[in-house]
Amino acid sequence: MSVLCKLRGHLPDRGTARHDGQDYWTNCKRCDAPLIRAPDGWRKPTADELAAHVGHKAESGQLDDDAGVVRGRSES
Secondary structure, eight states: OOHHHHHHOOOBOGGGOEEOSSSEEEEBTTTOOEEEEETTEEEOOOHHHHHHHHHHHHHHTOEEOTTSOEEOOOOO
């Protein structure tokens, strides 16, 4: 976690936010931490939410790119 994230909170990268079928996910622009969209804003996910997210991606055939952002599998 960067010093700025500790002082001011995470800065979500809204342009790369993706929906996994249940929640919106993105990463922090400063420290690359995974973030989940909650009714009151973006926050770090709990361990259970992160595990469910990984399971959701595996079931739907979605893969992470290098930044950890969910991308759909391309059909070739």
